[in-house]
Amino acid sequence: MTTAGDWLVLRNAARAPLVQVPRHDFAGLSDRVLAAVARGERVCALLGWTRPAGGAEIMAVLAADQAGLLRVAIGVVPGRSFRSLSPECPQVHLFEREIAETLDLEPVGHPWPKPVRFTNELGPAIGVLDYYRVEGDEVHEVAVGPVHAGVIEPGHFRFQCHGEQVLHLEISLGYQHRGVERALVEGDPRRRIHYAETLAGDTSVGHALAYAQALEGLAGAAPSPRAEIIRGIALELERLANHTGDLGALAGDVGFLPTASFCGRLRGDWLNLSAAICGSRFGRGLVRPGGVGFDIEEQRAARMGERVGTALRDTADAVDLLWTTPSVMSRLEETGPLARSDAEELGLVGPVARACGLQRDVRSDFPSGIYRFAQIARAHVDSGDVFGRAYLRWIEIQRSAAFVSEELDKLPEGPLRRPLPSLAPGSVCISLVEGWRGEICHVVRTDETGAIAGYKVVDPSFHNWMGLAVALRGQAISDFPLCNKSFNLSYCGFDL
Amino acid sequence: MWKILQARVRQGNRTIAFPDAPPELPDRFRGAPALDATRCPDGCRACADTCPTQALAADDSGLRIDLGRCLFCTECVEACPEGAIEFGSDWRLATRRREDLITDGETLRLAEALDARARRLFGRSLKLRQVSAGGCNGCESEVNVLGTVVFDLGRFGIQFVASPRHADGLLITGAVSRNMRLALEKTYAAVPDPKLVIAVGACAISGGPYAGHPEVHNGAEAVVPVDLYVPGCPPHPITILDGLLRLLGRIDDSRLREGLRAD
Numbered sequence: 001m002t003t004a005g006d007w008l009v010l011r012n013a014a015r016a017p018l019v020q021v022p023r024h025d026f027a028g029l030s031d032r033v034l035a036a037v038a039r040g041e042r043v044c045a046l047l048g049w050t051r052p053a054g055g056a057e058i059m060a061v062l063a064a065d066q067a068g069l070l071r072v073a074i075g076v077v078p079g080r081s082f083r084s085l086s087p088e089c090p091q092v093h094l095f096e097r098e099i100a101e102t103l104d105l106e107p108v109g110h111p112w113p114k115p116v117r118f119t120n121e122l123g124p125a126i127g128v129l130d131y132y133r134v135e136g137d138e139v140h141e142v143a144v145g146p147v148h149a150g151v152i153e154p155g156h157f158r159f160q161c162h163g164e165q166v167l168h169l170e171i172s173l174g175y176q177h178r179g180v181e182r183a184l185v186e187g188d189p190r191r192r193i194h195y196a197e198t199l200a201g202d203t204s205v206g207h208a209l210a211y212a213q214a215l216e217g218l219a220g221a222a223p224s225p226r227a228e229i230i231r232g233i234a235l236e237l238e239r240l241a242n243h244t245g246d247l248g249a250l251a252g253d254v255g256f257l258p259t260a261s262f263c264g265r266l267r268g269d270w271l272n273l274s275a276a277i278c279g280s281r282f283g284r285g286l287v288r289p290g291g292v293g294f295d296i297e298e299q300r301a302a303r304m305g306e307r308v309g310t311a312l313r314d315t316a317d318a319v320d321l322l323w324t325t326p327s328v329m330s331r332l333e334e335t336g337p338l339a340r341s342d343a344e345e346l347g348l349v350g351p352v353a354r355a356c357g358l359q360r361d362v363r364s365d366f367p368s369g370i371y372r373f374a375q376i377a378r379a380h381v382d383s384g385d386v387f388g389r390a391y392l393r394w395i396e397i398q399r400s401a402a403f404v405s406e407e408l409d410k411l412p413e414g415p416l417r418r419p420l421p422s423l424a425p426g427s428v429c430i431s432l433v434e435g436w437r438g439e440i441c442h443v444v445r446t447d448e449t450g451a452i453a454g455y456k457v458v459d460p461s462f463h464n465w466m467g468l469a470v471a472l473r474g475q476a477i478s479d480f481p482l483c484n485k486s487f488n489l490s491y492c493g494f495d496l
Numbered sequence: 497m498w499k500i501l502q503a504r505v506r507q508g509n510r511t512i513a514f515p516d517a518p519p520e521l522p523d524r525f526r527g528a529p530a531l532d533a534t535r536c537p538d539g540c541r542a543c544a545d546t547c548p549t550q551a552l553a554a555d556d557s558g559l560r561i562d563l564g565r566c567l568f569c570t571e572c573v574e575a576c577p578e579g580a581i582e583f584g585s586d587w588r589l590a591t592r593r594r595e596d597l598i599t600d601g602e603t604l605r606l607a608e609a610l611d612a613r614a615r616r617l618f619g620r621s622l623k624l625r626q627v628s629a630g631g632c633n634g635c636e637s638e639v640n641v642l643g644t645v646v647f648d649l650g651r652f653g654i655q656f657v658a659s660p661r662h663a664d665g666l667l668i669t670g671a672v673s674r675n676m677r678l679a680l681e682k683t684y685a686a687v688p689d690p691k692l693v694i695a696v697g698a699c700a701i702s703g704g705p706y707a708g709h710p711e712v713h714n715g716a717e718a719v720v721p722v723d724l725y726v727p728g729c730p731p732h733p734i735t736i737l738d739g740l741l742r743l744l745g746r747i748d749d750s751r752l753r754e755g756l757r758a759d
Contacts, residue, residue: 117675118675119711121674125678126675126678146676146679147625147627147660147679147683149658149659150626150640150656150658151626151628151636151639151640151643151656152628152636153628153631153633153636154627154628154629154676154679174675175629175630175673175675175676175679176628176630176631176670176673176675176676177630177673177674177675177711178630178671178673178706178709178711178712179706179709179710179711179712183706183709187709188548190546190547190548190571191548191549191705194548194549194567194569194705194729195705198632198634198699198704198705198729199632200632200633201631201632201633201634201635201636201637201730202632202633202634202637204634258500258503258504261644261645262503262507264641264643264644264645264646265507265510265644265645265646267641267644268641268644268646272522275522275524275525276522276524277524278524279522279523279524279525279526280526280568281638281732282634282637282730284567284568284569284634284729285526285569285570293570294524314506314507317503317506317507318503318507320503321499321500321503324499325500490633491633492630492631492632492633495673495675
């Protein structure tokens with residue numbers, strides 16, 4: 001049983017003094033994490049920092065989705081190693097590898113102790129690692145990347161195959177590493193919002209919102225309702241553009257060109273709606289700490305509302321062809337299946353998790369901003385295959401478009417941006433946002449002067465890449481592009 | 497089949513008229529900046545001090561902006577007490593030389609076409625290999641979108657190909673992370689001569705917001721010679737297309753003038 005002293009309980013984007021976060025020895029933290037995960041909670045983030053006195057502190061952030069609460073506790077590691085939780089709790093395996101790489105700690109008993117981003121110049125060269133290898137006379141290996149065939153970010157994939165069948169896929173990333181987390185603390189503060197907007201450029205609004213929310217939480221300031229609604233509209237437009245683009249790309253990957261071609265145009269129409277607010281198709285410049293940089297005046301809102309209606313009608317027309325064309329459906333159904341239990345054990349988030357029947361959506365579970373007042377019903381599909389991931393996107397497109405239309409109609413009066421007071425010293429804030437790929441988590445700590453002392457970013461892709469590897473087991477290698485597109489994960493969001 | 501044809505009719509023809517007519521851009525589009533140094537109060541450096549990427553210089557010789565560093569974020573516009581900086585509607589930003597991106601806001605020496613020999617080779621068929629080297633997927637997405645029916649890059653004979661060995665050049669995005677350097681060098685080496693390099697976005701030109709990070713090389717030029725610079729963060733697809741067509745000598749500016757907002 002968890003007692004009050006085991007965890008600090010926090011709401012999304014609320015701050016707490018760091019001294020209030022319970023400190024345990026690392027074994028104590030491990031036991032509490034395992035007990036909570038056994039109860040159905042999940043790990044949002046596991047992060048660490050070195051202590052001036054030697055050793056390290058590791059902070060666990062757990063999400064109790066149904067209760068809408070976040071739990072935080074710290075485990076103290078006195079030496080250079082800690083006992084790995086991964087064998088019992090697979091969803092932390094990448095977090096532990098990350099801690100091993102950045103803090104030079106050894107997770108003892110980790111089944112897969114490999115570099116995550118190859119950030120250590122003295123360590124192995126990028127991509128060079130001891131790949132998990134299947135042995136046998138008839139087994140062969142296919143290596144792909146980092147430079148791929150399409151216009152796409154770099155990553156390296158190793159397929160262990162028997163004939164056409166993939167026995168295992170190993171994914172090695174880190175090519176896009178730009179040192180964002182380090183720079184968010186040590187770098188030029190004027191660049192911080194731009195780091196947030198380019199953490200994963202296709203999720204500019206999502207990450208900028210997580211950043212702004214964290215700062216506002218630490219400063220104890222809230223933006224005006226008008227600014228919160230404009231942010232919500234922008235976040236949903238980002239989802240609409242990307243989901244529409246993904247459905248088109250899935251159609252392209254199964255060789256169904258009508259929907260591929262229509263959605264290619266329609267994705268642009270959604271992006272252009274973001275540009276109608278702020279001039280940038282990616283919403284650059286729109287979200288700023290304290291509010292928003294651009295207004296949606298009455299006339300603009302009316303024009304945008306009409307365009308949302310037209311874009312949704314055309315998107316429905318294009319997407320409906322997928323579900324009514326048997327040759328498309330036969331390629332989507334039962335391809336790249338992922339069991340709900342696997343998704344749960346791996347701690348997957350976002351549309352990928354919801355397509356396996358998991359009810360996880362930050363907008364409903366940890367609502368902040370406008371989502372506290374205007375609910376978007378959580379969608380889910382149970383099939384767990386490429387079809388499920390595609391159809392879920394279509395459900396979300398309809399709900400997001402309805403939300404945008406409704407909110408454009410009732411923008412309240414209020415200032416666009418309020419000045420941000422200084423950040424509370426010695427505090428921590430956990431900021432969650434449901435980006436179009438899933439849960440974005442920023443964990444920000446301040447030092448005793450109120451300066452940012454630690455910044456941890458968890459892009460949804462960090463949770464979900466392993467899901468792709470598992471979904472591909474037993475599949476034909478020629479289905480990799482289709483499976484990959486159905487996840488459509490971020491490389492730079494992972495590499496940071 | 498009947499349903500598909502009906503949908504095809506409903507979806508209509510969507511290819512834009514550009515470059516035969518000006519593009520339609522949003523009213524808040526942030527294009528080429530106009531600088532008016534005559535408005536600057538003595539010794540004022542408010543714009544330069546606020547710029548996150550040191551793209552602005554304000555000194556005795558006036559105001560200058562380096563579009564290769566600029567994120568088009570308009571922090572400088574807000575910081576200026578006199579309204580001396582304004583981002584206009586001109587989407588034409590690509591240049592052939594790095595130094596041409598540094599402008600006083602009056603003139604921007606736009607990209608000139610390739611020489612006759614290169615145009616004979618590439619003018620009607622240009623195959624490019626895209627390499628993302630530390631990009632954020634913003635520029636990559638805007639390059640990708642050129643392949644849609646809206647921009648229809650194929651009508652100009654420009655195409656992105658899967659192998660550098662099939663390519664006439666590279667289109668590079670991203671600040672060139674240390675972890676991508678070798679892959680970029682190898683990809684460049686695999687492109688047969690003569691070859692072109694196009695750097696798209698602030699990151700690929702100067703490192704963008706990542707300029708100065710030890711994890712990156714501050715853009716493509718650190719590794720390969722660059723023939724065309726397309727600034728922006730990310731540049732609008734029209735800006736990229738405009739740059740590519742300028743390089744191939746296929747833009748007639750007289751047809752495009754009316755598209756420029758009177759600002």
